[in-house]
Amino acid sequence: MNVRCAECSQLFSLTTHLWRCECGGVFELSERPPFNKDKIDPKASTLWRYRAMLPAIQPENIVSLGEGGTPIVPAQAYGISFLAKLEFLAPTGSFKDRGTTVLVSFLKELGVTEVVEDSSGNAAASLAAYCARAGIRCKIFVPAGASPAKLRQIRAYGADLVPVEGPRENAALAVQHAAQRSYYASHVYSPLILEGTKTLAYEIWEQLGGRAPDAMLFPTGHGTLLLGAYYGFRELRAAGLIEKIPALHAVQAQACAPLYYIYTENLSELPDIPQGETIAEGIRIRRPVRWKALIQAIRETGGSVVTVSEDEILAAQRALAHQGLYLEPTSAVAVAGLRSPLVRPDDLVIIPLTGSGLKTPPLNPNGLP
Ligand SMILES: *Cc1c(COP(=O)(O)O)cnc(C)c1O
Ligand SMILES: [Zn+2]
Numbered sequence: 001m002n003v004r005c006a007e008c009s010q011l012f013s014l015t016t017h018l019w020r021c022e023c024g025g026v027f028e029l030s031e032r033p034p035f036n037k038d039k040i041d042p043k044a045s046t047l048w049r050y051r052a053m054l055p056a057i058q059p060e061n062i063v064s065l066g067e068g069g070t071p072i073v074p075a076q077a078y079g080i081s082f083l084a085k086l087e088f089l090a091p092t093g094s095f096k097d098r099g100t101t102v103l104v105s106f107l108k109e110l111g112v113t114e115v116v117e118d119s120s121g122n123a124a125a126s127l128a129a130y131c132a133r134a135g136i137r138c139k140i141f142v143p144a145g146a147s148p149a150k151l152r153q154i155r156a157y158g159a160d161l162v163p164v165e166g167p168r169e170n171a172a173l174a175v176q177h178a179a180q181r182s183y184y185a186s187h188v189y190s191p192l193i194l195e196g197t198k199t200l201a202y203e204i205w206e207q208l209g210g211r212a213p214d215a216m217l218f219p220t221g222h223g224t225l226l227l228g229a230y231y232g233f234r235e236l237r238a239a240g241l242i243e244k245i246p247a248l249h250a251v252q253a254q255a256c257a258p259l260y261y262i263y264t265e266n267l268s269e270l271p272d273i274p275q276g277e278t279i280a281e282g283i284r285i286r287r288p289v290r291w292k293a294l295i296q297a298i299r300e301t302g303g304s305v306v307t308v309s310e311d312e313i314l315a316a317q318r319a320l321a322h323q324g325l326y327l328e329p330t331s332a333v334a335v336a337g338l339r340s341p342l343v344r345p346d347d348l349v350i351i352p353l354t355g356s357g358l359k360t361p362p363l364n365p366n367g368l369p
Pocket of ligand 2: 005006007008009010021022023024025
């Protein structure tokens, strides 16, 4: 299997230790196996039931903690009913496990013994857990100001934390330097992450009895869940199993909304926006690396990009908690984006609830972390 540079189309083997192209472009898979419903493994309740549709990995190298297969329950907000897909029930408390199980299984197959990463949140917690399971050494470069609840979780799994002083970019530079000798297991750059997140679409299709919803809303930073869902639904459509891909809506925090500017102002470059403060720490992303693919997916499906305020995020978090669903603020962002005319009254809407409220950072009196 190969990866292709999204900018210059150069091909590399999937086994490359390069994490992006020499030209700076991001990698995508050059081909993926078509969806075939007869190849679903009915005995597996994890996302490995779709193993035939995932990169080939020997069974003994699959590193699984029971990810995928999350339930769907009805919920509502602002008088609008929707179906909530409980991604926060994943083994490490966020949807990140979908991508991590595929990436770490692949790394085990490759014989990689040490990885580095520069997230300080759910991606790092997920990577640390799966590396612990796989016996792979995991080193996380942590930017100053990372959330203590998540750092505690990362450390508990036995990962090495390497604090990096200065702005967030310093941690990225440190990990890129370390990646010259180790493997950069990046949630952002590895195209294998999207192979895991695409199973969200397959599961929804199965759980709805063989149909797609009309619309979905995602809390969007780098957009790995939205883009994965897009690929998954696209494969279902190519297999003739659905007619239409749902409208995929990206919801961003007003304080950090690069996709919103690109979408509404039709920009052809990433805008240089300031790193605004937001309680939605998981989507505080100034430069989403797959922004071109994301904007294309959003436009093609009739989706949109909307922003929500800090108050709206907190109100959505509260509204869902009062229905028994405890979310971290980042996850509540998608619910806060629910409104007409984004969704029409009869639409079947699904919102993945991406992260557990148990990870919520403590609030200071302003309501900000
Ligand atoms: C990472 C994360 C997101 C955002 O995912 P992207 O792939 O960056 O768009 C949303 N919610 C939670 C809880 C997350 O951990
Ligand atoms: Zn390139």
